[in-house]
Amino acid sequence: xxxxxxxxxxxxxxxxxxxxxxxxxxxxxxxxxxxxxxxxxxxxxxxxxxxxxxxxxxxxxxxxxxxxxxxxxxxxxxxxxxxxxxxxxxxxxxxxxxxxxxxxxxxxxxxxxxxxxxxxxxxxxxxxxxxxxxxxxxxxxxxxxxxxxxxxxxxxxxxxxxxxxxxxxxxxxxxxxxxxxxxxxxxxxxxxxxxxxxxxxxxxxxxxxxxxxxxxxxxxxxxxxxxxxxxxxxxxxxxxxxxxxxxxxxxxxxxxxxxxxxxxxxxxxxxxxxxxxxxxxxxxxxxxxxxxxxxxxxxxxxxxxxxxxxxxxxxxxxxxxxxxxxxxxxxxxxxxxxxxxxxxxxxxxxxxxxxxxxxxxxxxxxxxxxxxxxxxxxxxxxxxxxxxxxxxxxxxxxxxxxxxxxxxxxxxxxxxxxxxxxxxxxxxxxxxxxxxxxxxxxxxxxxxxxxxxxxxxxxxxxxxxxxxxxxxxxxxxxxxxxxxxxxxxxxxxxxxxxxxxxxxxxxxxxxxxxxxxxxxxxxxxxxxxxxxxxxxxxxxxxxxxxxxxxxxxxxxxxxxxxxxxxxxxxxxx
Numbered sequence: 001x002x003x004x005x006x007x008x009x010x011x012x013x014x015x016x017x018x019x020x021x022x023x024x025x026x027x028x029x030x031x032x033x034x035x036x037x038x039x040x041x042x043x044x045x046x047x048x049x050x051x052x053x054x055x056x057x058x059x060x061x062x063x064x065x066x067x068x069x070x071x072x073x074x075x076x077x078x079x080x081x082x083x084x085x086x087x088x089x090x091x092x093x094x095x096x097x098x099x100x101x102x103x104x105x106x107x108x109x110x111x112x113x114x115x116x117x118x119x120x121x122x123x124x125x126x127x128x129x130x131x132x133x134x135x136x137x138x139x140x141x142x143x144x145x146x147x148x149x150x151x152x153x154x155x156x157x158x159x160x161x162x163x164x165x166x167x168x169x170x171x172x173x174x175x176x177x178x179x180x181x182x183x184x185x186x187x188x189x190x191x192x193x194x195x196x197x198x199x200x201x202x203x204x205x206x207x208x209x210x211x212x213x214x215x216x217x218x219x220x221x222x223x224x225x226x227x228x229x230x231x232x233x234x235x236x237x238x239x240x241x242x243x244x245x246x247x248x249x250x251x252x253x254x255x256x257x258x259x260x261x262x263x264x265x266x267x268x269x270x271x272x273x274x275x276x277x278x279x280x281x282x283x284x285x286x287x288x289x290x291x292x293x294x295x296x297x298x299x300x301x302x303x304x305x306x307x308x309x310x311x312x313x314x315x316x317x318x319x320x321x322x323x324x325x326x327x328x329x330x331x332x333x334x335x336x337x338x339x340x341x342x343x344x345x346x347x348x349x350x351x352x353x354x355x356x357x358x359x360x361x362x363x364x365x366x367x368x369x370x371x372x373x374x375x376x377x378x379x380x381x382x383x384x385x386x387x388x389x390x391x392x393x394x395x396x397x398x399x400x401x402x403x404x405x406x407x408x409x410x411x412x413x414x415x416x417x418x419x420x421x422x423x424x425x426x427x428x429x430x431x432x433x434x435x436x437x438x439x440x441x442x443x444x445x446x447x448x449x450x451x452x453x454x455x456x457x458x459x460x461x462x463x464x465x466x467x468x469x470x471x472x473x474x475x476x477x478x479x480x481x482x483x484x485x486x487x488x489x490x491x492x493x494x495x496x497x498x499x500x501x502x503x504x505x506x507x508x509x510x511x512x513x514x515x516x517x518x519x520x521x522x523x524x525x526x527x528x529x530x531x532x533x534x535x536x537x538x539x540x541x542x543x544x545x546x547x548x549x550x551x552x553x554x555x556x557x558x559x560x561x562x563x564x565x566x567x568x569x570x571x572x573x
Contacts, residue, residue, distance in 0.1 A: 499533025
């Protein structure tokens with residue numbers, strides 16, 4: 001009897017434990033965001049567990065009610081769901097299918113599990129319903145980011161390159177042409193500087209919307225970064241030709257772009273075009289060729305289109321080679337200075353010298369300053385180069401003064417980038433003090449390009465330099481942005497007449513009129529005049545006749561080494 005009671009008590013305890021466990025499991029399932037249907041094939045029993053009402057507004061009481069789920073999803077998911085709803089007919093144990101609910105637009109995942117006995121007869125089936133809307137949105141966002149640019153909604157660079165590569169493989173088989181247009185908004189940096197990057201982003205978006213109009217099954221438009229865009233055209237023809245798209249872009253830009261703040265922006269673009277198979281055989285090479293010729297378009301005055309040819313590519317590759325060599329030259333200070341004498345026209349007395357940089361590459365060949373200086377200005381190397389020129393010039397001057405005590409004027413060319421640096425004046429004055437040179441013995445030659453941006457600040461810096469006693473010369477006058485309206489306000493000492501005038505001054509009456517007018521005007525403004533490139537006696541006699549103050553050129557002195565200038569100084573001592 002005691003043994004029987006013990007067994008009964010044990011069973012009661014186990015039942016209570018099972019009951020408590022069942023309550024715990026149900027509590028967990030009821031608080032879960034998922035819903036479950038449990039069906040027992042043995043006793044034809046159906047149970048609904050969890051948060052069913054979150055998904056559906058009907059209840060499930062019998063197996064046949066399950067078909068109501070099929071009425072709640074979009075049509076394309078009905079058949080796949082029907083198949084997993086009756087999974088036991090296939091003998092498969094597990095299946096998952098996602099679907100979107102028609103009304104709520106929720107994404108639902110249906111997971112079905114069927115348990116079988118050893119005879120492969122179904123014992124029980126469990127349907128789990130879970131909300132995957134957030135997961136789908138995250139996936140969609142990741143997919144969007146994989147293909148699209150967030151700022152403009154256009155295709156991003158990676159996807160563009162991928163599609164372009166597929167088009168080139170297709171074009172190889174079909175012998176078609178694929179064109180790439182590389183587009184850059186001109187002077188975009190000024191927009192950012194004047195209105196801020198938010199306005200700049202808005203310009204990028206609005207222009208991108210204009211480009212999106214050209215998209216089709218054979219035209220893909222991409223935003224690369226900043227103000228750069230790329231368009232690929234498969235088998236360009238008619239209204240999907242390069243000419244049609246470019247002309248349409250220009251037509252659109254004839255009207256200013258209006259920003260949210262009501263500012264109106266007049267834009268222009270520079271466009272480079274390269275075509276497969278003429279320019280390149282791969283997607284990246286084709287884009288690179290289009291970008292190269294886009295920069296050529298920009299350098300030729302902006303607002304233009306440039307088509308690829310082999311000459312442009314060769315020039316670009318040559319510049320890249322020079323740029324790489326220039327980095328080593330700057331690091332190793334692998335330059336030399338030559339000095340071209342300047343003489344007073346009336347007496348042929350040595351007035352001074354102009355310091356000229358020279359560079360031999362690793363093969364011993366001279367590379368012209370007209371080639372490497374523009375490259376240095378583009379990549380920033382002009383600053384250390386310019387600093388080296390200034391110090392070496394002053395060092396040479398100090399050596400000559402200490403040895404010969406001749407009252408030379410040392411003329412030093414200063415680049416626009418170097419001149420505009422905030423520490424330029426302080427560094428120059430430090431070097432003058434270090435080499436014990438009077439500021440009046442140094443003349444800084446600047447070109448008219450210095451005056452283009454921020455004219456007032458440039459003039460203020462000129463005044464500071466002249467207040468210290470330095471001389472300022474305006475170089476290459478007449479070849480750039482000459483304007484008599486600003487010339488009268490320039491605090492300069494010297495006006496240098498460009499060689500292009502001197503070359504024809506003897507034989508061309510128009511050049512004579514211009515040259516005589518420049519010299520007369522300079523005298524009225526109390527400027528000294530220097531004629532560059534004097535190579536013949538006829539030129540010299542004419543310049544002497546019209547009272548040009550100073551001459552410089554091969555007639556009396558070519559650019560010379562430090563030692564050759566010493567020999568000249570020994571003669572004039």
